[in-house]
Amino acid sequence: MxxxxxxxxxxxxxxxxxxxxxxxxxxxxxxxxxxxxxxxxxxxxxxxxxxxxxxxxxxxxxxxxxxxxxxxxxxxxxxxxxxxxxxxxxxxxxxxxxxxxxTSSRHPWFEAALAAAPGDPARGRYLFRDGRGDEPPNNWTSNFGGRAWTRVPDGQWYLHLFAPEQPDLDWTAxxxxxxxxxxxxxxxxxxxxxxxxxxxxxxxxDPAMPDVHESGAIHPHWDLDEVHDVxxxxxxxxxxxxxxxxxxxxxxxxxxxxxxxxxxxxxxxxxxxxxxxxxxxxxxxxxxxxxxxxxxxxxxxxxxxxxxxxxxxxxxxxxxxxxxxxxxxxxxxxxxxxxxxxxxxxxxxxxxxxxxxxDLPDGVRRDPVFTRTGGAEPGRDGCRVPLPWSGASASLGFGPGQASWLPQPRAWEALTxxxxxxxxxxxxxLYRTALAHRRSIPALASADLTWLPAPPEVLAFRRGTDFLCVVNVGDAPVQVPTSASPLLTSGPPAADGTLPGATAAWYREPAQGSRASLPTVDRARSSSSAFDPSASG
CATH class of the missing domain: 3.20.20.80 (Glycosidases)
Structure with a gap:
């Protein structure tokens, strides 16, 4: 199976x-x-x-x-x-x-590492290194902004490719x-x-901890071959x-x-x-x-x-x-x-x-990307705003209270x-219908895909013998490579039977269906489903 x-x-x-x-x-x-x-x-x-x-x-x-x-x-x-x-x-x-x-800097291992002396096995779980005088061991930078090293009171530095509260583990241990x-x-x-x-x-x-250079050389801390043994x-x-x-x-x-x-x-x-x-x-x-x-x-x-x-x-x-x-x-x-x-x-x-x-207010943002760059980068809070479930309360049904940890736009009342x-x-x-079809159509559980000839702004491919997907990425309507009626469309169909711009359609073709590359689509649309963005708020 x-x-x-x-x-x-x-x-x-x-x-x-x-x-x-x-x-x-x-x-x-x-x-x-x-x-x-x-x-x-x-x-x-x-x-x-x-x-x-x-x-x-x-x-x-x-x-x-x-x-x-x-x-x-x-x-x-x-x-x-x-x-x-x-x-x-x-x-x-x-x-x-x-x-x-x-881990977190509050993980018991890291707390033990901070309490230990340089060279103690407790520090061997993380990447502690001596610096270059008063400078960190190398020029590595954090993904969240700033340098990737923080100095501890005894003079050593520990590596954190993200926030200082996220010390990197040593996976050679x-x-x-x-x-x-x-x-x-x-x-x-x-x-x-x-x-x-x-x-x-x-x-x-890289155990040598070399500086990062823009020379095309192997990066010293991303995608090293040694990770595969883990x-x-x-x-x-x-x-x-x-x-x-x-x-x-x-x-x-x-x-x-x-x-x-x-x-x-x-x-x-x-x-x-x-x-x-x-x-x-x-x-x-x-x-x-x-x-x-x-x-x-x-x-x-x-x-x-x-x-x-x-x-x-x-x-x-x-x-x-x-x-x-x-x-x-x-x-x-x-x-x-x-x-x-x-x-x-x-x-x-x-x-x-x-x-x-x-447009989240600065005062509610939590992402360390925002704080560590002094607001120069907005961070990722904008994609993490709580879901709107129902009603018109301040939390839009997210919870029984009025508040949510990030405020939801009032326009989302139409998107609950x-x-x-x-x-x-x-x-x-659209998602519910697509997922139901995906479960019921055997071809969509297979591994095959066959591209069909199509205009430059169109993607058209067949799965199995009877399923066809056509995506019009362009702005102008196009004809599609089948005479079958659409099973599901992502937007309202055009009156002339073409596929409008920025629209995708799924088709189920009969076993003896058309295999020509670009004939005109059948204009009968009464059995198709469509997602209309203007109708959903």
């Missing part, structure tokens, strides 16, 4: 912002648990939860102080167990976030490797179905458990060929396709991302894993132009993504067509789940 993760649709829950059960303005595990029927009815196969571990929250949970418990903000370990149990009961799998590159094997087992024993691995490409560092060890742990457990890596690398190395049969199973996420709204760019990804991953036997947005990037409605044009393109992109071979991730709120919130559920032309109903 084909493992579930090879063609699953996985929904990303940013726990801070999904659903608040107790009215404190912060999402929690009980809130997620209460919304499992929504996720089941949406039609996804699994849920990925961002970190919910005990943490000082210097980076919204990506600074972990205890990998085997739940932060009181989000609930208890019993709540996590109940969530896993309830998800399984409704047919959903649970994937949790694992943060192996660094056997104790670190053994600890994470045990952490994996702890959660596998509790029933989780997989792990999303944060900064999976960053664990290995994941071979992890895979042995995971493979000892039943049930097709899965790893998905957050891997930012220079090419899909480098990405494929992480997905060899004895390493990770899947990795986010950031080439697709970062592609411009351009037919050639999107096709290149698809072709190169499928080519590289086919060599190692791994499925592609498509994604349009997540908690670290500007929401794609805004990236694609914002307003009605961005919303229309986002609907078309959703049908493109969900028609491709492999698995797909849906970031909470994209099924509602939520845009980036670009409640409002969109009753609107057949809404983005939510």
């Amino acid at each position: 084909t493992p579930w993760w090879r063609h699953a649709v996985i929904y990303q829950v940013y726990v801070w912002s999904f659903a608040d059960s107790d009215g404190d303005g912060i999402g929690d595990l009980q809130g997620v648990r209460s919304r499992l029927p929504y996720l089941r009815d949406l039609g996804v196969d699994a849920v990925w939860l961002n970190p919910f571990y005990p943490s000082p929250q210097a980076d919204n949970g990506y600074d972990v102080a205890d990998y085997r418990d739940v932060d009181p903000r989000f609930g208890t370990l019993a709540d996590a167990d109940a969530l896993i149990r309830d998800a399984h009961a409704v047919g959903l799998r649970i994937v949790i976030d694992l943060v192996p590159n660094h 056997s104790e670190v490797r053994e600890e994470f094997h045990d952490i994996l087992r702890f959660w596998l024993d509790r029933g989780v179905d997989g792990f999303r691995i944060d900064v999976a490409h960053g664990l290995a560092k 994941y071979r060890g992890w895979r042995r742990v995971l493979d000892a458990y039943p049930g097709d457990r899965v790893f998905v890596g957050e891997i930012w690398v220079q090419s899909v060929d480098r990405l494929a190395l992480y997905l060899r049969p004895d390493e990770l199973h899947t990795a986010f396709n950031f080439a697709f996420l970062t592609a411009l709204w351009d037919a050639a760019a999107l096709r290149t991302a698809v072709d190169e990804s499928m080519r590289a991953l086919e060599r190692v036997g791994a499925p592609p894993t498509w994604v349009l947005s997540n908690h670290d990037v500007v929401r794609h409605v805004t990236r694609y132009g914002g307003g009605a044009p961005g919303l229309r393109r986002a609907g078309a992109a959703a049908l493109l993504m969900l028609a491709l071979p492999g698995s797909a991730y849906v970031y909470q709120g994209e099924e509602l067509g939520l845009p980036e919130v670009e 789940v409640e409002r969109q559920t009753t609107d057949p032309a809404s983005m939510l109903n």
Whole structure:
């Protein structure tokens, strides 16, 4: 039987912002648990939860102080167990976030390292080094701005590729490797179905700690070959458990060929396709991302894993132009993504067509990117604003209280789940319909894709013998390569039977259907569904 993760649709829950059960303005595990029927009815196969571990929250949970418990903000370990149990009961799998590159500076290991003298084994779990006089050991910079080293009172420096509250672990230390094997087992024993691995490409560092140069040389702390031995060890742990457990890596690398190395049969199973996420709204760019990804991953036997947005990037409605044009393109992109071979991730709120919130007051922003750059970079808070569920209260149904940890735009009152559920032309109903078709059409569980001849601004491909997807990335209407009537369209069809600009359509062709490249589409549209961005607010 084909493992579930090879063609699953996985929904990303940013726990801070999904659903608040107790009215404190912060999402929690009980809130997620209460919304499992929504996720089941949406039609996804699994849920990925961002970190919910005990943490000082210097980076919204990506600074972990205890990998085997739940932060009181989000609930208890019993709540996590109940969530896993309830998800399984409704047919959903649970994937949790694992943060192996660094811990919190409040983790007991790091507190012990600070209390120890230079050279003590307690410091060997992290990357402490002597400086160059009063300067840090090298010129490495933090992803969040500023230098990547902080000096401690005895004069040594410790490495943090992110915030100072996130000291990097030394993955050459056997104790670190053994600890994470045990952490994996702890959660596998509790029933989780997989792990999303944060900064999976960053664990290995060049022990010589050279300066970073723009010379094209191998980078000293990203994507070093030594990292693969870590994941071979992890895979042995995971493979000892039943049930097709899965790893998905957050891997930012220079090419899909480098990405494929992480997905060899004895390493990770899947990795986010950031080439697709970062592609411009351009037919050639999107096709290149698809072709190169499928080519590289086919060599190692791994499925592609498509994604349009997540908690670290500007929401794609805004990236694609914002307003009605961005919303229309986002609907078309959703049908493109969900028609491709492999698995797909849906970031909470994209099924509602939520845009980036670009006008958050400085005083409410939490992202260390914003604080460490002195506001020069807005950070990632704009894609993390809590979901609008219902009504017109200040929190739009996010929780029983009036407040949410980040304020929601009042315009989102028109985008609530409640409002969109009753609107057949809404983005939510586009996703629900697409996901239902994806489950019911056998060709969409296969690995094949055949491109069809099409104009420069059109992507047209067949899956199996009877499923066709056509995406008009341009602005002008186009004819499509089939005479079949559309099964689903992302926007209102044109009166003359062509496919409008920034619109995608799915077709089911009869077995003896047309195979010509560009005949005129059938004008009968009465059986098709369409998403109308102007109708959903």
